Amino acid sequence: MSALEARIQKILDDHVARGVVGMSLALGLPGKEIALYQSGVADKFKRTPMRGDHLFRIASCTKTFIATGLHLLVEDGKVSLDEPITRWFPDMPKAAQMPVRILLNHRSGLPDFETSMPMISDKIWTAEEIVEFSFKHGTQKEPWHGMEYSNTGYVLAGMIIAHETGKPYSEHLRSRIFTPLGMKDTWVGTHEQFPIAREARGYMHSDDDEKPQWDVSGAGDPVDGVWDATEWFPLSGANGAGDMVSTPRDIVTFLNALFDGRVLKAKQLAEMVDNIKPASFPGSNVVANGHGVLIMRYGDIDVTGHLGQIPGHTSIMGRDRKNGATIMLIQNSGAGDFESFYLKGINEPAGKIFAAIREATGANP
Numbered sequence: 001m002s003a004l005e006a007r008i009q010k011i012l013d014d015h016v017a018r019g020v021v022g023m024s025l026a027l028g029l030p031g032k033e034i035a036l037y038q039s040g041v042a043d044k045f046k047r048t049p050m051r052g053d054h055l056f057r058i059a060s061c062t063k064t065f066i067a068t069g070l071h072l073l074v075e076d077g078k079v080s081l082d083e084p085i086t087r088w089f090p091d092m093p094k095a096a097q098m099p100v101r102i103l104l105n106h107r108s109g110l111p112d113f114e115t116s117m118p119m120i121s122d123k124i125w126t127a128e129e130i131v132e133f134s135f136k137h138g139t140q141k142e143p144w145h146g147m148e149y150s151n152t153g154y155v156l157a158g159m160i161i162a163h164e165t166g167k168p169y170s171e172h173l174r175s176r177i178f179t180p181l182g183m184k185d186t187w188v189g190t191h192e193q194f195p196i197a198r199e200a201r202g203y204m205h206s207d208d209d210e211k212p213q214w215d216v217s218g219a220g221d222p223v224d225g226v227w228d229a230t231e232w233f234p235l236s237g238a239n240g241a242g243d244m245v246s247t248p249r250d251i252v253t254f255l256n257a258l259f260d261g262r263v264l265k266a267k268q269l270a271e272m273v274d275n276i277k278p279a280s281f282p283g284s285n286v287v288a289n290g291h292g293v294l295i296m297r298y299g300d301i302d303v304t305g306h307l308g309q310i311p312g313h314t315s316i317m318g319r320d321r322k323n324g325a326t327i328m329l330i331q332n333s334g335a336g337d338f339e340s341f342y343l344k345g346i347n348e349p350a351g352k353i354f355a356a357i358r359e360a361t362g363a364n365p
Helices: 003-017 059-075 127-137 151-165 169-181 248-259 266-273 347-361
Strands: 022-028 035-043 203-205 226-228 244-246 286-289 294-298 301-310 313-320 325-331
Touching: 003 022, 003 035, 003 347, 022 248, 022 347, 059 151, 059 169, 059 244, 059 248, 059 266, 059 301, 059 313, 127 151, 151 169, 169 248, 244 248, 248 266, 248 313, 248 325, 294 313, 294 347, 301 347, 313 347, 325 347
Parallel strands: none
Antiparallel strands: 022 035, 022 325, 203 226, 286 294, 294 301, 301 313, 313 325
């Protein structure tokens, strides 16, 4: 084991020692095979060791895929980023003021559904029902009023993909991204069945839920400080905003292909990752965002990627574009408070990993 490998393993082990159930990491460095690291367990009570092939719900990291899928349609000439969304949603309030790109850059002013939607449910949602729910439970603001994280925008983006391709957005992502890149361990949970037995159990920690953004009523009493949230939330309730299931290796495979220009051509890739504006998000290190990407700052290192949080699974994926280091870091611990260690805390090992790589490779700015 190299010094860098040992240092990365220690970062994960130290974080798990602080109370996280388990962690899984995929690391891609230029010219090298993707490396996998794990720490902790996939099942807290059976003590099943974490493996590199365990599946996770990647939550809002799905947004990068949806944005990429929509940009592929722009390349195909089927969609323009600057046309109003009235072509698909003629009856939506303020649709004429919302170009397609505003669905991806979190400045649409659309009402959101995340904090109102029940987290413990067996309902199967349609995209149309989610949008209706958003307008019923949220407040619409003026387009371009400022950055305000919008899950609803990504549900609408998925609907545009489905309309323009004549098939579910899952089929578009599979035919244009998953299959060409050999991503055999990735599924879109709204539309596709995945091997649930391979999923790392997801746990919500109870001791930091003093300011929950999600309603966890009906969860019963926690056991050993956690609820097993694996079956809490139907992935159809996240839809294009966060319904994918994958492994860290598959995610790094995708990010490498995306950033290396093997998925989108230069113009649309630049629209996604270089057309950025200042942004922030509670419990994160986000400083800016583009289309389906967030810029997260760790000291003097800017990482371009995304974060994800869904009951029981918390993730950070991204690339240090100065040296090409790309990671997907995910844990099967979460909480109902954005500022909780079990959500926000994942930023600490992510930052340490990127810093360790900078030091080891000499790729400091």
